[in-house]
Amino acid sequence: MxxxxxxxxxxxxxxxxxxxxxxxxxxxxxxxxxxxxxxxxxxxxxxxxxxxxxxxxxxxxxxxxQSLLTDRRLADADVAAAGTRTSFLTAAEQALGQPGDAGSLGGLYAAFDAALVQAASRPDSQARLQAVVDAANDLATKFNGLTDMLQQARMDADDAIATQVDELNKLLIQTDELNADILAARASGRDATALMDQRQGLVDRISQIVPVREVARDHDQIALYTTGGAILLEGNPATVGFSPVGVITADMTLASSALSGLSVNGQPVPSGPTGVLGGGSLGAQFSVRDELAPEIQMQIDALARDLMERFEAPGVDPTLAPGQPGLFTDAGLPFDPLIEEGLAGRIRLNTLVDPSQGGALWHLRDGLGAVAPGQVGDATLLNSLRDAFAAPRIPASGPFIGAGRSAGGLAADVLSQVASNRQNAEAREAYTTARQTSLTDLQLKDGVxxxxxxxxxxxxxxxxxxxxxxxxxxxxxxxxxxxx
Structure with a gap:
């Protein structure tokens, strides 16, 4: 040498x-x-x-x-989805209130029942009759507020979907641009590893919105597919479409086309947590808008229906004429089973018994259809109203067990169901978070x-x-x- x-x-x-x-x-x-x-x-x-x-x-x-990275990305999507569901169910449970709380739904049912009992013991007392009116108004207002909260949550979810779809489209375009930059860098003999790091960060952000799998292509290019089978990036980035609405009411659903679903490159795709773009935070927002909130709305609508039908039932108030609303009304009208959706948002106390709305307290004691006051010491109707409220009754709608329950018992069932769903969601979130943490730790150990x-x-x-x-x-x- x-x-x-x-x-x-x-x-x-x-x-x-x-x-x-x-x-x-x-x-x-x-x-x-x-x-x-x-x-x-x-x-x-x-x-x-x-x-x-x-x-x-x-x-x-x-x-x-790459295998560990893919698993961690899927865990990120699970955590984002579980957190969204838990946050909504926690807010719904708080809105319903805990048993024993004065402003909770169960507490207002108990207060209304107690007001009826006290009024029946002194039917001549204007103060006790007014207490019944106040308790009934509070109960109707609670139903209205719950409906407002649920529909606001659906509107917030709709807005979040629009925001995340915009973000997803931007991230896909940026990832495609980095693909091109990496290809150009390789062709000129320059180091492209820093660009690959940036691209990995973009895919990490995409995977929180929609769970994706990264597929390697020639010349350090990548393609992206969702776990549901949609092609997000293969040569060119896909365009995800969504049209938000300004206001959502209880009767608006995806099935009725009143709400928008998702499209990929102009073609409609199944939306929701199990759709082709489901599994991440985007699918969870669809779950809140189209499943979780409507399910609770259906339950409180069924509660409102039960409350109205108890006091419209024949024999409870003999002075009521056929077709006349009872103590609670659907915005002044009797209950119509064809328009139950959103009933909790429209339930009102009958103005005949409310002095602040031109009514008279004696209608509580003498009957809604009575034309003149009766004996001030007669508690027959008040006892009948209280018996109707406390009597076991099988609800005509809602996901309740097929057994007779009092009005307060049904309200407790709703809270119990929401609390159970929240606990299940928290358990799922805890599991997904622990899994994500473990995979992140493994990735760090496998790193530098x-x-x-x-x-x-x-x-x-x-x-x-x-x-x-x-x-x-x-x-x-x-x-x-x-x-x-």
Whole structure:
């Protein structure tokens, strides 16, 4: 081996050692950077004319466990979905109120029952009759407020869907642009690993909205498919469509086309948590808008119907004419089973018994259809109203058990169901969060190990020193040859 070849070998070794030190420094400085993948310097032997000519730097590659990354992304989507569901159910449970709370639905049922009992014990007391009116108004107002809360939650979910669809489309366009930038960088021989880190961060954000699987393509390109089978990126980014609405009422549903679903490249696709774009925060918002909130609305509508029918039943108030509303009305009208949707938002106390609306308290004691006050000491009707309220009755609608329940018992059943769903959602969220944490920890352990990087740096320093010594030795030999 000649001195020239020896010098070339040593110089290539110095260059490789210098590049290796740069890679190690990048790894250590980005050890905790989200989306950063550990770099590895790829080297190969350089041979010219059948003789060794040093080391060749093939480039820098990213060391990444793609399977672990995919699992962690799916866990991110699960956490986002579970958190959305839990937040809604927690808010719904708080709106219903806890048993024993004065402003809870159950507490207002109990207060109304107590007011009827007290009024029946002193039917001549204007104060006690007014207490019944106040308790009934409070109960109707609670139903109205629950409906407003549920429909507002649906509108918030609709707005969130629109926002997330816009964000998803932007992220897909940016990912496609990075695909093109990476391809151009590779073609010009430049290092594209930093661009790949940026692209990984974008896909991480996409996976929280919609769970996706990344598929490698030639020349460091990627394609994205949802776990439901939709193509989000394959050569060109897909366009996800959605049309938000301004106001949502209880009767508006996706099935009736009053609410918008999703489309991909102009083609409608199944929406919701089990749709082709379901599984992440986007699917969870559809679940709130089209499943969770309507289910609770259906339950409180059934409660409102039960409350109205109890006091409209024949024999409860003999003064009522056929077709006349009872103590509670549907915005002034009797109950109509054909328009039960949203009934809880329209339930009102009959104005005949409310002095603030032009009515008279004596109608509570003497009958809604009575034309004149009767005996002030007659508690017959008040007792009949209380018996109707407390009597076991099988509700005509709603997801209740097929057994007779009092009005207060039905209200407790609704709270129990919502609380049970909230607990299940919290358990699911706890599981998904624990799984996400475990996968994140595994990914970090599989990433940059600073101790190992420092050990590599020591080896690189030794290689640099050895190559520098070879160059010094060659220089000394050349000087001696020149001096002969």
């Amino acid at each position: 000649g001195l020239t070849t020896t010098l070339a070998n040593a110089l290539s070794g110095l260059n490789a050692a210098s590049r290796g030190a740069d890679v190690v420094s990048q790894n250590i400085s980005n050890a905790r950077t989200p989306g950063y993948a550990r770099r590895e310097l790829n080297l190969s032997a350089l041979s010219l004319g059948g003789q060794g000519a040093g080391v060749w730097i093939d480039g820098v590659s990213r060391s990444l466990n 190990d600073t101790d190992a990087e420092l050990q590599n740096l020591l080896l690189i320093e030794q290689a640099f020193s050895a190559n520098a010594r070879v160059i010094q030795t060659v220089d000394d030999l050349i000087n001696k040859l020149i001096g002969l």
